[in-house]
Amino acid sequence: TQLPLLEEQDTPITHFQRYLRINTAHPTPDYTSAVSFLKAQAQSLGLKTQTLEFVQGKPVLLLTWPGSNPSLPSLLLNSHLDSVPAEPEKWLHNPFSAHRTASGAIFARGAQDDKCIAIQYLEAIRNLKSQSFTPHRTIHISLVPDEEIGGIDGAAKFVESEEFNGLNVGFALDEGQASPGDEFRVFYSDRVPWNVKIRAKGRPGHGSRMYDGSAVENLMESVEVVSRFRESQFDVVKAGKALNGEVVSVNPVYVKAGVVSEDGFAMNVQPSEAEAGFDLRLTPTTDPEEMRRRIAEEWAPAVRNMSYEIIEKGPLRDYMGRPLMTATDDSNPWWSVFKQAITSVGEKLSRPEILASTTDARYLRQKGIPVLGFSPMKNTPILLHDHNEHLKDTVFMKGIQVYESLISSLSTFTEASH
Ligand SMILES: CSCC[C@H](NC=O)C(=O)O
Numbered sequence: 001t002q003l004p005l006l007e008e009q010d011t012p013i014t015h016f017q018r019y020l021r022i023n024t025a026h027p028t029p030d031y032t033s034a035v036s037f038l039k040a041q042a043q044s045l046g047l048k049t050q051t052l053e054f055v056q057g058k059p060v061l062l063l064t065w066p067g068s069n070p071s072l073p074s075l076l077l078n079s080h081l082d083s084v085p086a087e088p089e090k091w092l093h094n095p096f097s098a099h100r101t102a103s104g105a106i107f108a109r110g111a112q113d114d115k116c117i118a119i120q121y122l123e124a125i126r127n128l129k130s131q132s133f134t135p136h137r138t139i140h141i142s143l144v145p146d147e148e149i150g151g152i153d154g155a156a157k158f159v160e161s162e163e164f165n166g167l168n169v170g171f172a173l174d175e176g177q178a179s180p181g182d183e184f185r186v187f188y189s190d191r192v193p194w195n196v197k198i199r200a201k202g203r204p205g206h207g208s209r210m211y212d213g214s215a216v217e218n219l220m221e222s223v224e225v226v227s228r229f230r231e232s233q234f235d236v237v238k239a240g241k242a243l244n245g246e247v248v249s250v251n252p253v254y255v256k257a258g259v260v261s262e263d264g265f266a267m268n269v270q271p272s273e274a275e276a277g278f279d280l281r282l283t284p285t286t287d288p289e290e291m292r293r294r295i296a297e298e299w300a301p302a303v304r305n306m307s308y309e310i311i312e313k314g315p316l317r318d319y320m321g322r323p324l325m326t327a328t329d330d331s332n333p334w335w336s337v338f339k340q341a342i343t344s345v346g347e348k349l350s351r352p353e354i355l356a357s358t359t360d361a362r363y364l365r366q367k368g369i370p371v372l373g374f375s376p377m378k379n380t381p382i383l384l385h386d387h388n389e390h391l392k393d394t395v396f397m398k399g400i401q402v403y404e405s406l407i408s409s410l411s412t413f414t415e416a417s418h
């Protein structure tokens with residue numbers, strides 16, 4: 001008899017690879033295949049499955065392991081189904097092949113962000129079930145669409161639904177980020193993205209003329225002001241006085257100007273309008289009014305014929321008007337249990353951080369639910385959204401053990417009420 005090929009075997013690694021091979025990258029994520037794969041996995045574990053569709057073609061898959069005391073607030077494990085696009089020609093291995101190298105690195109878009117955690121949740125439950133573990137509180141896994149494009153049709157709709165309300169979620173885990181060092185990273189908040197567009201108007205004229213007040217000169221003056229603010233924030237990080245997520249970031253993402261002609265831009269016309277776009281990220285405690293004032297008065301002053309547009313990409317405060325932060329001290333019993341579950345498997349946590357980017361956790365926090373961002377990857381380069389995103393098989397397998405500890409502890413302790 002012949003042994004099945006390594007990749008055809010039914011192991012946590014092959015489950016991970018199969019999920020990674022489903023192309024859920026934007027702009028055309030294959031949610032149908034992802035949901036049917038995960039649903040089948042969940043059914044093989046005896047979990048209850050439910051597909052919710054708040055927006056057509058954008059399913060939320062909800063998996064449930066009922067607890068022995070279903071009146072306790074439940075534990076929610078969240079993971080998004082989608083990925084950012086990849087440029088295959090710039091990768092060592094095709095980003096949807098989930099190729100595993102001789103040294104055990106699994107290359108795929110989504111390997112770190114965040115398909116690993118979805119499979120790790122399921123495999124941890126598989127192991128707990130095989131040990132006849134029964135949770136006190138009910139455990140839910142939500143697999144949501146569209147996180148990478150802001151979650152408007154995904155997590156944002158889900159948390160507003162009656163179905164979500166009925167889950168009585170007491171605490172949730174969502175994705176975090178890889179740690180290059182030997183300690184796991186944990187995130188208690190996300191920064192808030194603003195899209196900022198600034199526009200300058202100015203005198204048009206012949207490209208040979210020197211005069212004051214052209215639109216592009218005008219815009220460039222503002223770009224310098226923005227740059228100085230950026231430096232002021234970045235310097236704090238470079239000096240080691242703050243982590244990335246603890247300052248306001250602003251990065252230019254486009255500049256637009258020029259009078260279009262047949263073969264590109266008219267080179268001898270100074271345009272009358274110019275525009276620049278910035279990705280701005282506020283910390284959870286940044287005063288938004290202060291930021292608005294800075295933009296209005298310093299970045300796009302009307303006296304210089306400038307205007308601006310701010311598109312806020314998500315909530316700043318919870319339903320009580322509080323910043324969206326989960327406590328990481330003794331005031332939060334879930335935090336103590338979380339920490340204990342990590343140390344009990346011999347692992348360490350670094351100082352809790354604010355995620356520099358943004359995840360769906362904010363929508364849960366907005367509802368007042370404590371959420372920690374956590375992806376158990378240590379000694380691992382941070383490769384989310386990068387070329388050659390990969391994760392080592394041993395790191396992936398270790399993560400399953402970590403979740404076994406987390407899921408059993410968090411679902412067993414009964415002190416907290418929501
Ligand atoms: C505008 S919300 C976008 C969310 C996105 N999340 C992951 O990268 C981010 O840019 O952080």
Ligand SMILES: [Zn+2]
Nearest residue numbers: 080113114175
């Ligand atoms: Zn992610």
Ligand SMILES: [Zn+2]
Nearest residue numbers: 084113148384
């Ligand atoms: Zn991402």
